[in-house]
């Protein structure tokens with residue numbers, strides 16, 4: 001079986017990952033999350049949102065089981081308190097005249113927010129930035145989220161599925177997939193850590209008057225972010241697929257939507273229910289795949305022109321995996337149909 005991209009590949013440390021909705025992080029309490037096989041903690045300390053390794057340097061207790069006290073996080077085991085920079089500011093069992101050991105420090109990570117999500121990067125220097133959020137912040141758009149879905153399907157395979165329009169008439173025949181006797185004509189480009197895919201696609205009954213040919217503009221941002229902009233007469237809908245590679249056997253998937261629905265609560269609820277169903281249709285199939293990791297040897301699958309974007313995504317992920325010094329050399333590139 002060809003080696004696939006696991007959710008804990010070390011090259012993934014150099015990229016931003018979504019780990020939670022902003023609204024999941026409460027005021028006054030920490031939140032434990034998983035990322036790349038590790039346990040991390042999010043907390044609001046004062047005005048600062050922080051990401052810390054969920055492992056106290058004293059006896060390795062999960063600090064997310066502690067509490068926030070005076071803009072510090074207090075470990076539940078012996079009460080060490082850590083500030084936003086990860087350094088211990090108080091060791092209760094230590095005489096206050098004795099300096100705090102410099103090793104009494106929790107690892108921290110880059111953290112930011114965008115698209116209503118919390119993003120974390122575990123490397124000192126991220127290799128790429130986050131996508132622009134113009135569609136998300138445009139006040140004409142109503143926002144809603146489908147998910148999170150927690151699944152054994154790898155983050156790479158989920159991302160590939162979101163980019164794959166050729167499955168709509170079959171897997172999504174019960175929701176928005178329209179029978180289409182035309183062949184998809186895709187324009188695919190790679191720029192650094194981004195792949196764009198543009199092409200007409202037929203959808204049916206998605207919402208409003210969206211039944212008909214729609215211009216789909218996909219932007220994939222390595223590793224596991226996709227923006228889909230659906231342009232129809234006079235309006236655009238945005239759907240973003242965000243996947244957290246939590247553990248080797250677990251991914252967490254959100255689909256964030258920005259549709260111009262005029263604030264109509266009934267339409268928003270209907271569109272959200274539909275998208276939840278769409279996600280379940282995808283997972284029904286993907287969870288039955290024997291090895292749910294994204295193949296890193298493109299020769300192990302069949303590709304046609306309809307898979308142009310998905311193939312370019314694989315190539316980008318092969319390049320991404322190769323950024324890690326211990327990686328095996330990337331497999332030679334092959335043209336269509338070889």
Ligand code: FES
Nearest residue numbers: 056058059075078
């Ligand atoms: S394990 Fe955290 S204070 Fe001892």
Ligand SMILES: [Fe+2]
Nearest residue numbers: 161167172282
């Ligand atoms: Fe799908």
